[in-house]
Amino acid sequence: MLGSLDLFEEFMPHGMCYQWRPDILWLNVFSDVVIAFAYFFIPFALIYFLRKRGKVPFTGVIYMFCVFIFACGITHVMSIFTVWTGHYALQGTIKAFTALASAATAIMLYPVMPKLLALRSPTELEATNISLQEQIEQRKTSEAQSIKLQGDLARLGRITTVGQMATGLAHELNQPLLAISACTDTAVLRAKKTSNDAVLFDCLDDIQAETQRAGAIIRALRQFISNKASAWTSVDLNDLVDQAVRLMSGEARNADVQIVVNNGKVPEVIADSVQIAQVLVNLIRNAVEAISERVDTVANNDNIITISTTFDDEMVFVEVRDTGPGLASGIDPFKAFETNKVEGLGVGLSISRDIIESHGGKIEYKRLSGEGASFTFSVPKTLSVNRA
Amino acid sequence: MSEENPIVFLVDDDPSILKTLSRALEEHGLRVKPFKSARKFLEGYDGQHGCLILDLSLPEMDGLELQAELKVRCIDIPIIFITGHGGVSESVQAIRSGAIDFLEKPFLPETLLLRINEALEIDQRDRVRKKKQNAIKDRFRKMTDREREVFQLLIEGQAVASSKVIAKSLGISHRTVEHHRGRILEKTLCASVPELRALAKDVGFLAREESGFS
Numbered sequence: 001m002l003g004s005l006d007l008f009e010e011f012m013p014h015g016m017c018y019q020w021r022p023d024i025l026w027l028n029v030f031s032d033v034v035i036a037f038a039y040f041f042i043p044f045a046l047i048y049f050l051r052k053r054g055k056v057p058f059t060g061v062i063y064m065f066c067v068f069i070f071a072c073g074i075t076h077v078m079s080i081f082t083v084w085t086g087h088y089a090l091q092g093t094i095k096a097f098t099a100l101a102s103a104a105t106a107i108m109l110y111p112v113m114p115k116l117l118a119l120r121s122p123t124e125l126e127a128t129n130i131s132l133q134e135q136i137e138q139r140k141t142s143e144a145q146s147i148k149l150q151g152d153l154a155r156l157g158r159i160t161t162v163g164q165m166a167t168g169l170a171h172e173l174n175q176p177l178l179a180i181s182a183c184t185d186t187a188v189l190r191a192k193k194t195s196n197d198a199v200l201f202d203c204l205d206d207i208q209a210e211t212q213r214a215g216a217i218i219r220a221l222r223q224f225i226s227n228k229a230s231a232w233t234s235v236d237l238n239d240l241v242d243q244a245v246r247l248m249s250g251e252a253r254n255a256d257v258q259i260v261v262n263n264g265k266v267p268e269v270i271a272d273s274v275q276i277a278q279v280l281v282n283l284i285r286n287a288v289e290a291i292s293e294r295v296d297t298v299a300n301n302d303n304i305i306t307i308s309t310t311f312d313d314e315m316v317f318v319e320v321r322d323t324g325p326g327l328a329s330g331i332d333p334f335k336a337f338e339t340n341k342v343e344g345l346g347v348g349l350s351i352s353r354d355i356i357e358s359h360g361g362k363i364e365y366k367r368l369s370g371e372g373a374s375f376t377f378s379v380p381k382t383l384s385v386n387r388a
Numbered sequence: 389m390s391e392e393n394p395i396v397f398l399v400d401d402d403p404s405i406l407k408t409l410s411r412a413l414e415e416h417g418l419r420v421k422p423f424k425s426a427r428k429f430l431e432g433y434d435g436q437h438g439c440l441i442l443d444l445s446l447p448e449m450d451g452l453e454l455q456a457e458l459k460v461r462c463i464d465i466p467i468i469f470i471t472g473h474g475g476v477s478e479s480v481q482a483i484r485s486g487a488i489d490f491l492e493k494p495f496l497p498e499t500l501l502l503r504i505n506e507a508l509e510i511d512q513r514d515r516v517r518k519k520k521q522n523a524i525k526d527r528f529r530k531m532t533d534r535e536r537e538v539f540q541l542l543i544e545g546q547a548v549a550s551s552k553v554i555a556k557s558l559g560i561s562h563r564t565v566e567h568h569r570g571r572i573l574e575k576t577l578c579a580s581v582p583e584l585r586a587l588a589k590d591v592g593f594l595a596r597e598e599s600g601f602s
Contacts, residue, residue, distance in 0.1 A: 170472065170473070171445075171473055172472075175402045175404070178405055178409070178493040178495070179402075180494070181494045181495070183408050185415070186408070186412045186415045190415070212496060214494075215494040
């Protein structure tokens with residue numbers, strides 16, 4: 001039947017149905033003109049948008065929509081023609097094409113619906129953007145803090161090392177200075193018995209004065225170092241453990257050492273966070289070095305540092321355990337310049353002890369049965385802290 | 389108690405300090421006994437009077453530990469601490485525990501001499517006081533058991549107990565109490581009961597449990 005269809009066969013024009021009443025006729029014609037223009041315009045607008053915007057999802061559906069709406073426009077143009085010329089076969093054919101296009105568009109639309117729904121609205125995207133930016137800011141701030149902390153630690157390390165040297169030197173030098181002072185005193189008494197040589201007495205007086213001056217210089221140097229202001233605040237030792245572990249993660253990785261943190265919830269303490277962080281870094285570095293020394297001699301893959309925090313009625317405790325060889329017996333790990341390390345001055349632990357004791361805490365070393373060492377330090381809980 | 393010259397005990401682990409400081413003090417006319425450790429001092433000290441110049445940081449037993457140990461042993465020798473470290477907390481603890489001074493090395497020998505003189509004076513005063521107290525205690529020791537009971541009742545309480553009250557509480561006659569009281573005053577060389585009470589207070593006989601005469 002369709003095969004014998006003559007597309008240009010003339011029937012009665014559609015205007016007849018309107019009985020050629022101009023009002024109804026022109027109302028229909030005019031509306032169809034406007035609709036047609038609108039339908040022709042929409043696809044162009046969509047294509048223009050796609051071209052300009054570049055990456056837009058679901059372009060296939062949008063092109064289908066363009067075709068479908070353009071076809072709709074043509075059917076309305078045909079409605080205008082058929083008012084005067086009754087080419088209903090042609091109109092039907094065009095409608096059939098439009099039907100196909102619209103059905104295809106409708107079918108295509110359903111499977112993409114979930115994806116369409118998943119698309120973020122611009123307001124949502126805006127919010128996501130803002131939160132991302134905030135995260136970036138936070139990351140930047142914490143990075144800056146981390147860098148600052150590293151700088152502080154390095155500076156403190158230098159200061160305390162110098163301080164430790166000065167303290168060590170002071171002790172070592174004060175002994176001979178006192179001996180010189182005592183000798184000079186004796187010499188003066190003796191010389192008074194046998195001589196009245198003014199220059200001799202002058203010399204002896206000068207020796208005594210210079211000896212005392214040397215003592216005063218050492219004292220001033222030590223005071224200068226110990227008076228450096230420190231910042232005491234309420235801190236959570238777990239945070240400091242995390243910071244220190246982060247700082248040391250590179251060194252640990254290089255030495256193939258794994259750091260395990262067993263942080264229990266602990267009360268806050270009043271402390272100089274930079275100093276305590278320095279103690280933690282010292283202990284972790286010490287543990288890493290101890291383990292890597294053992295690796296050279298014994299084949300064992302358990303290169304683990306375990307850090308745990310606990311507390312009791314008065315103190316908060318932090319323990320740093322390693323699977324290294326432990327210290328050679330007879331060495332006081334907290335004494336300056338005593339070390340069984342090949343490198344290093346052996347002042348790190350001594351500084352650590354100074355720091356912990358200045359916080360009113362204690363630091364202890366335990367050799368573990370089997371293999372390994374354990375260093376535990378304590379800091380008084382906030383309430384019991386006595387700030388002198 | 390020896391009445392000889394007081395001895396300056398010097399404890400320091402640095403041999404050159406021991407040598408030079410001993411020599412300097414001897415040059416000033418003092419008797420000096422040097423020790424190179426706290427243990428050596430504890431072994432060598434025999435209650436002589438004088439004073440102790442003590443280094444703070446010593447191996448094994450440090451200066452503060454020795455100070456505590458001397459307290460435990462009831463040895464009251466005045467202590468002058470010397471140190472090459474000059475720790476504030478240690479110095480506070482040392483002074484609180486009764487040290488005369490805390491000198492940072494290198495100090496002037498004159499300063500040490502001043503402190504030594506001060507310490508020796510304190511030691512002398514302490515010894516005189518102790519000697520006096522011991523003499524009084526010796527007098528108290530001459531009392532018989534019954535006299536001691538009466539004495540105890542006499543020095544107890546706010547007011548002086550009358551002979552009648554004492555007689556009643558001990559279950560003896562009023563005249564016997566009067567007799568004991570006379571003997572007590574005689575033995576303790578006191579003119580009156582109030583004087584006896586004051587003396588007893590001086591040497592620390594107040595409560596019954598402190599009346600350890602034995």
